[in-house]
Amino acid sequence: MPLVNIQILQGRPEEKVKELIQNVTEVVSMTLAAPKENVRVIVTEVPKTHWGIGGIPVSEISGR
Template sequence: MPLINVEIMEGRPPEKIEAMMKNVTEAVSESLDAPKENVRVIVHEVPKTHWSIGGTSAENLGR
């Protein structure tokens, strides 16, 4: 049973996350010849205050 963990920065609309989970499921199912019903996708949304880019939190970028 494939288990895929995806970490993304918070702030995307639920429908975008749903679409991504569907696309990841399709890709893994096709790549591994695994039934879609056996593919698990877990999405972790990380707060911008906990996501650093170049040493600066994403929340403070562009300020």
């Protein structure tokens, strides 16, 4: 049973997260010849205050 963990920054529309889950499931299923019912996808949304780039929280970087 394939299990895929994905971490993304919080703030994307629910529909985009749903689309991500569907697309990842499709690719993993095709690549591994695994039934879609056996593919698990976990999406964790991380607040911008808890994600750092170059030592700076994303919430403090303009344009993100």
